[in-house]
Amino acid sequence: MKRVICVVEDEKDLNNLVAQYLRKEGYEVRSYYTYEEANAHVADDDVHLWILDIMLDDKSGFDLIEEIRLQGPEIPVIFMSARDKEFDRIIGLEKGSDDYITKPFSPKELVLRVNNIIKRAYKDDNNRISIDGYELDEEQRKIFYENQEIELTTKEFDLLMMFIKNKGIAFSRDKILENVWDENYFGSDRVVDDTLRRLRKKLPNLNIHTIYGYGYRLG
Secondary structure (H helix, E strand, O other): OOOEEEEEOOOHHHHHHHHHHHHHOOOEEEEEOOHHHHHOOOOOOOOOEEEEEOEEOOEEHHHHHHHHHHHOOOOOEEEEEOOOOHHHHHHHHHOOOOEEEEOOOOHHHHHHHHHHHHHHHOHHHOOOEEEOOEEEEOOOOEEEEOOEEEOOOHHHHHHHHHHHHOOOOEEEHHHHHHHHHOOOOOOOOHHHHHHHHHHHHHOOOOOEEEEOOOEEEEO
16 A cells, blocks of 8 residues: 655745655656645545645645644644744744655655654554555555455465465465465365366456466466
8 A cells, every 4th residue: 555645845946856756766746836625625534744834835844734733633633844944943833743854855865754753653554565556464464455445255365475475486276285285175176276266356456376287386
């Protein structure tokens, strides 16, 4: 599941540059160029972090963070400004910002700051596994694609986890039965093929290869 970052900056070239670097890092970026554009989205419930320029047309990033805080008190906010003044930094902190970066800055430095804040703010989600475009939470036994949960049965999930934890290793049907259904299972090994067929249907991007006459391999 991609983290969503909103960048509010009226200098279009800088806005686009910041967005470009963040997208390369794997974030989904939404760019806004005015206070009004950004203010229309402060209630969006899928945003993970805001990056705000202080000087925005007839209002400021200080005004915008107040609106953001009314909607989501815990959403991280980074201020960026050409004004390297201690007064601005103090106001930013008082209004609840998580960081402050002064222009001109290195986009790579901004990305590092974003990464650090995201890790601190969302550490409960850091155990998610990414595989072929899917996000998997082993503890909650949930899998997501583009923020939408995909329902799996117990055995479908167990089979998927076996492949993920042994990526690149080929498994015979008998070995899959032993690992997923346990060694006391009595029945046809066709249950492996049937379960895998359902798994592939639900997760069409999953890169599971069939090894004819033997079994299957992920990756």
